[in-house]
Amino acid sequence: MPENTILSIKHVSLMFGGLKALDDVNIDIEKGEVLCIIGPNGAGKTTLFNCITGFLRPSSGSIVYDDDAELIGKKPHEIAGYGIYRSFQNLALFNQLSVLENLLIGGLKRSDFSYGIMDTLLITDKFKKIERGLRSEALSMLEFVGISGRKDMRAGELPYGERKLLELARGLITKPRLLLLDEPAAGLNPTEKTELVSAIKKVCEQKINVVLIEHDMRFVSDIADWIVVLDYGKKLAEGLPEDIKNNRAVIEAYLGT
Numbered sequence: 001m002p003e004n005t006i007l008s009i010k011h012v013s014l015m016f017g018g019l020k021a022l023d024d025v026n027i028d029i030e031k032g033e034v035l036c037i038i039g040p041n042g043a044g045k046t047t048l049f050n051c052i053t054g055f056l057r058p059s060s061g062s063i064v065y066d067d068d069a070e071l072i073g074k075k076p077h078e079i080a081g082y083g084i085y086r087s088f089q090n091l092a093l094f095n096q097l098s099v100l101e102n103l104l105i106g107g108l109k110r111s112d113f114s115y116g117i118m119d120t121l122l123i124t125d126k127f128k129k130i131e132r133g134l135r136s137e138a139l140s141m142l143e144f145v146g147i148s149g150r151k152d153m154r155a156g157e158l159p160y161g162e163r164k165l166l167e168l169a170r171g172l173i174t175k176p177r178l179l180l181l182d183e184p185a186a187g188l189n190p191t192e193k194t195e196l197v198s199a200i201k202k203v204c205e206q207k208i209n210v211v212l213i214e215h216d217m218r219f220v221s222d223i224a225d226w227i228v229v230l231d232y233g234k235k236l237a238e239g240l241p242e243d244i245k246n247n248r249a250v251i252e253a254y255l256g257t
Ligand SMILES: Nc1ncnc2c1ncn2[C@@H]1O[C@H](COP(=O)(O)OP(=O)(O)OP(=O)(O)O)[C@@H](O)[C@H]1O
Pocket: 016, 019, 021, 039, 040, 041, 042, 043, 044, 045, 046, 047, 048, 089
C-alpha cells in the first residue's frame, strides 16, 4: 500500500441475496484529500460505508487502514477506536437533549477517557474532571462549526442545516482521523450548503481525512479533490472533478440513458 494512503479498499464485493450491492470495488483514499463518492440511488455508496465501519461484512476483498490494520472482520466499536467516524444518511441525534449534551455524549465514547460505570453512577471526582474538560472541548467545537449560540437549545428544535452542523461537531469531538459523511448536504438549502462546505474545509485543515457521499455535483465540485463514481455496485469512473463532470459514462449513468 502506498505510504500516502489512509484507506485501501481492494476487490470488495458484497451480495444481498441475489443482488451484487458491491462488485469488486477498488479505492485508495489518499491522506489529506477530500474524496467524494457519487452515484445514482442504490449504487452501493452507503453499503460501502457500512463495510468500512464494520456494520456489514463483505463476502470478499480487503479494507486496510493506515498501512496495517485489516478492518474486515472487526466490530464497529473496534473500527471507531481506530479514529474512524461515520455519520448516517438519516440524522441520528438525540432530539430531546440539548445541543451541548449531544456533544458530551459523543465525546464520552472516546477511548482516551478511562472511567468505569461506578465513576458515572457516583459522579466521582475523576468523572467530574473528564466532564469539565469535555464540556470546554464541546463548546469550542460548537464555535468551530459556527453554532455556539445554540448550545442550550434542544437538538430537535434546531433548523435542519444547524442539525447537520451539530452532527459534524459530534463527529469531530471523537477526534477522528477519518471522517465518513453520508450525504451531509442532503436537504440543505444553498446558504446552508455553503456553510457546510466551509465547515468541512476547516475540518480538512485540521488534518482530518474526509470522505463524503453526495448527489449534488455542484457541491461536490466545490469540495472534492478526487471523485469516485459507483453505479450498480461497480466503480464506474474516478478522477478530478472536472474530468468526472465531462465523463460520458458518468453522464449516462446519471441521466439513465
Ligand atoms: N440491508 C439490505 N438488505 C438488502 N438489500 C439492501 C440492503 N441495504 C441496501 N440494499 C440494496 O443494496 C443496493 C445498494 O444500496 P445502498 O443503500 O448502498 O445505495 P446508495 O448508493 O447508498 O443509495 P442512495 O443514494 O439511495 O442512498 C440497493 O439496491 C439497495 O436496495
